[in-house]
Each structure stands twice: as C-alpha cells, then as structure tokens.
Amino acid sequence: MRTLSQLPTAIKQYLIVTGNYWAFTLTDGALRMLVVLHFHQLGYDPFAIAMLFVFYEFFGVVTNLLGGWLGARIGLNKTMNLGLGLQIIALAMLLVPGEYLSVVLVMAAQALSGIAKDLNKMSAKSAVKQLVPKDAESQLYRWVALLTGSKNALKGVGFFLGGALLTLFGFTWAIAIMAAGLSLVWLFSIVSLKQDIGKAKNKPKFKDIFSKSRAINVLSGARMCLFAARDVWFVIAVPVYMASEFGWSHTLVGSFMAAWVIGYGIVQAQAPKITGKQSGQPPSQYAALIWAAVLACVTLLLTLALNSPLPNLYVLPLGLLVFGAVFAVNSSLHSYLIVSFAKEDGVSLDVGFYYMANAMGRLIGTVLSGWVYQIYGLSACLWIAFILLIITCAISILLSKHNN
Secondary structure (H helix, E strand, C coil): HHHHCCCCCCHHHHHHHHHHHHHHHHHHHHHHHHHHHHHHEEECHHHEEEEEEEEEEHHHHHHHHHHHHHHHCCHHHHHHHHHHHHHHHHHHHHHCCHHHHHHHHHHHHHHHHHHHHHHHHHHHHHHHHCCCCCCCCHHHHHHHHHHHHHHHHHHHEEEEHHHHHHHHHHHHHHHHHHHHHHHHHHHHHHHHHHCCCCCCCCCCHHHHHCCCCHHHHHHHHHHHHHHHHHHHHHHHHHHHHHHCCCCCHHHHHHHHHHHHHHHHHHHCCCHHHHHHHCCCCCCCCCCCCHHHHHHHHHHHHHHHHHHCCHHHHHHHHHHHHHHHHHHHHHHHHHHHHHHHHHHCCCCHHHHHHHHHHHHHHHHHHHHHHHHHHHHHHHHHHHHHHHHHHHHHHHHHCCCCCCCC
16 A cells, blocks of 8 residues: 555556546446346347447447537546446446336436446546656557556456356346445545546537547547447347357356457557557557458458358357457557547547547447347348448548647
8 A cells, every 4th residue: 555655646546547447347348248148038139139228329429429528628537437426326227126127227227327438438548648748659558558458358357247147146136236336436436536637728619529630530430330340240149149059158158258358458458569569659550451451351251251161169259259359459559549649638529529439330330230130140240340340441541640
C-alpha cells in the first residue's frame, strides 16, 4: 500500500480507471453469457436471443455519440461513475422472480446496460489521453493496448464466470452476486477518482458531437465494418452452434468463449510489440489496411474449411483462435489511432464519436448473427463477415497518417 501511495498521481488515476473498467467488464461479459445461455435453455431461437441485445447495442450507439459531449462538459470521472451506477440498476432489474422475467424486461435491462457499458468504455479510453504526457506516443500506445487488452481478457473471464454462475447458482443468484460486487467498486470509485479528468476548457456545443476530422471519420467507418464482421458470427451464432451442434454444456461453452476472449485480450496488450511500433512514432498509414487484409484472408480460409470434409469440431475452435489473434491486433491498433488522432481538449468528443461507430457495427453484427444463422447457418455468417472485412480494407485505404 505504501508503494501505491507513492506513485505519481497520473499512474494512480490510471490504475483506478483501469480497475473500474476491469470490474465493469467482468459483469458485462458474465451478463451477456448468462442471457444467451439462459434463454437458449428456455427454448428461444437464435434470432429471438439476438433481439434481446438490440437495445443494448442501439443505446450504445446513442450513448457514445452523446456521452463524449457529456464527458467533455462534466468530466470523465462523473461519466465513468454514472456508467457503474447504471450497470448496478440494470442488474437489479433482473432480480425479479422467474415468472416476471419477460423479454420486455430483459430488453429494458440490456438497454440500460448498453448505456452503462459505453459510458464506462468511453470514459476509460478518453481518460488515458489526459493522463499520458503530450508527444509520448510510444507510452500512449502501450497504455491504450494494456487497457484494451486487459479489458478483453477480463471480459473472457466474465464469459466463464457467467457460465459457471449459471450452472452453480442459477440465473437470479448469479445476477445478485455480480450486483453486490460491482456496488463496492462503484462506492470506491466515487471516493477515489479525480474530479476533473477530461473536462474541456471550452464547453462544447451539442453540434460538436459530430467529428470534423477526416481521419477520425474514416477510422470510424473502418471500425464499424470491422466489428460488424466479428459479431455477425461470434455473438449469437458461435455459442448457439457449439451448444446445439457439438452438444457442449453451458459451462463448456462459457469456458471456451472465455479462453478465446482472454487470449484475444493478451494479444491486444502485446500489439505494440507485434506491430513493431515502440519508437515513439505512430504506426504507418498502411498498418490498418495490412492487418485488415490479413484478417479477411483468415476469415476466407476458415469459411472454406468449414465447408470442407474436415470435422467442424476441430476446424471451428482452431479457426476462432487464429481469427481472434489477428482481430486483436486490428482492434488494438484502431484503439491507439483514435486516441492519438483525438483533440487534446475535449478528447471524449472524438473518442465518443468513434465508439458510436463501433457500437453501430456491433448492432449490425448482432442482428445479422441471429437472423442469418437461423435461416442460412454458420457458413453464411462467415461469408458476410468476409464481405464486411473487404469493405474495411477499402475504407482503410483512405486513412492518412495525420489527423488533418
């Protein structure tokens, strides 16, 4: 504790922000897995399960667009604590007796959780820009990669936690345990987090929520297609396919998805080493294009392999691991670029706009994942993912090295 107290203020604030992000992410990943597996167990078809997350993703779009403006006006500490509080309320909404756990109630709770998640994420990613010295691009890349990678590793642990809690305690008690733990984190954050992180010197107007930067607009378009390409097969199709076609238990599905996301997070945290950019200079203008092209090739090969005589029981898990590793580098690279491109004053405006596009991609992917899988199967989901990645490559060609 003495060592922690002697750390520079910026480091301590970074640790608090990261800790908040970790705790929130555990509950977010666990809640998603709980809802998918619980409602699959109740007999809901894949498209109906996907619809449970529509409001979660839709309100993520709205929250990122407005949350960046709000963070610039009142401070990122307040928007982060607001996100934690809303997640606790969302979890509490699901503590009703089973006979009252309707689809409408779950969708409403997911809507609130979507607002909470993107307030928390926007606040965490924006805060890093404020805590790193100007022109320290190498340090910024490492801190963003560490924050993003560790968050996704913890999201994987959340997937495992969700499957395990559902098996051990049932749906209601699992939700209660998570709500209690997150409440303690929320109270600590209210007391400990600095009051003025990210607060703009000049109060931004509402019209400023839309980015005026060409680089950020292009990067946002690429991000939207990138995440739609992931979620079109990963969010609903993969866990339901594993449960129905492979006959895997809830715990096994949750464990595999957890291992996948943990590995994905570890690779994200190592992205600065993988891309070889630790010299203090931003990655090349071609980096986003190159890694998107590699991911498109991986997706095409996996799609072809699933339609070959090779057993899908081995092809799908192996393909997921390779896809996850390459996707992780893409995601970490994008996360660094948006923080680097964002304006110093009112950074959350640019970051919020960018993650609005990210949420839009997840929304598109989630809806398509349930609908396309239900009608056409897993291979069709992967073909759509490949097409979206080709579009990502085309957009990435337009990226310039500078933010003007």
